[in-house]
Amino acid sequence: xxxxxxxxxxxxxxxxxxxxxxxxQDMNHExxxxxxxxxxxxxxxIHYSVGAGITDQGEVPNGYNVSRSTTEDFPLRLLSAAxxxxxxxxxxxxxxxxxxxxxQFFGPGTRLTVL
Amino acid sequence: AQSVAxxxxxxxxxxxxxxxxxxxxxxxxxxYLFWYVQYPNRxxxxxxxxxxxxxxxxxxxxxxxxxxxxxxxFHLKKPSALVSDSALYFCAVRDPASNTGKLIFGQxxxxxxxx
Numbered sequence: 306x307x308x309x310x311x312x313x314x315x316x317x318x319x320x321x322x323x324x325x326x327x328x329x330q331d332m333n334h335e336x337x338x339x340x341x342x343x344x345x346x347x348x349x350x351i352h353y354s355v356g357a358g359i360t361d362q363g364e365v366p367n368g369y370n371v372s373r374s375t376t377e378d379f380p381l382r383l384l385s386a387a388x389x390x391x392x393x394x395x396x397x398x399x400x401x402x403x404x405x406x407x408x409q410f411f412g413p414g415t416r417l418t419v420l
Numbered sequence: 421a422q423s424v425a426x427x428x429x430x431x432x433x434x435x436x437x438x439x440x441x442x443x444x445x446x447x448x449x450x451x452y453l454f455w456y457v458q459y460p461n462r463x464x465x466x467x468x469x470x471x472x473x474x475x476x477x478x479x480x481x482x483x484x485x486x487x488x489x490x491x492x493x494f495h496l497k498k499p500s501a502l503v504s505d506s507a508l509y510f511c512a513v514r515d516p517a518s519n520t521g522k523l524i525f526g527q528x529x530x531x532x533x534x535x
Binding site for chain 1: 424429452454456461462463464465466469471510514521522523524525526527528
């Protein structure tokens with residue numbers, strides 16, 4: 306299994322540009338999520354999904370969109386990039402079932418710089 | 421609201437000495453608690469979790485954590501530190517009342533183990 310993969314690894318954008326960060330997992334996990342990591346602030350949840358066709362907002366959703374058309378893929382879209390979105394972005398996935406608690410598996414991250 | 425606090429930005433310890441990385445939480449009910457480790461330029465890796473049962477939880481790489489309900493703490497420990505343990509450590513909590521799998525992370529503690 307490749308686990309959780311993310312592309313690209315690095316990206317530089319200009320203010321106002323749009324782009325999509327890709328995330329895929331091959332573990333048939335129902336739950337997927339996107340976090341951003343900023344120094345001294347830990348990881349903050351942007352959006353999450355409990356299954357194909359179901360998404361919801363996390364702590365810091367503004368400026369980001371997601372969709373979940375398949376179990377495997379969970380892309381994150383920046384509609385109009387702003388310097389405040391400069392960060393490292395992590396995608397994560399886990400199994401999800403009633404009565405059991407599973408750990409999340411993280412991708413390697415995408416380092417995004419917005420100029 | 422749920423929250424997690426890691427009161428130390430950095431912990432320094434000599435190789436071979438015991439280490440403790442502190443974590444306190446605030447959540448209604450009985451929490452689900454996790455520790456993750458992040459090595460430079462990598463994603464987060466799961467170390468251990470507490471769901472219920474024995475208050476002492478053993479995890480990967482010789483780490484363990486003690487759940488203390490009265491002190492609302494979940495400190496990470498290792499009897500003998502290695503230089504290779506140097507990394508960024510995150511504590512996280514999941515609300516057991518939530519079926520979405522959402523995690524709330526602390527801000528992280530950098531562990532520096534010196535030879």
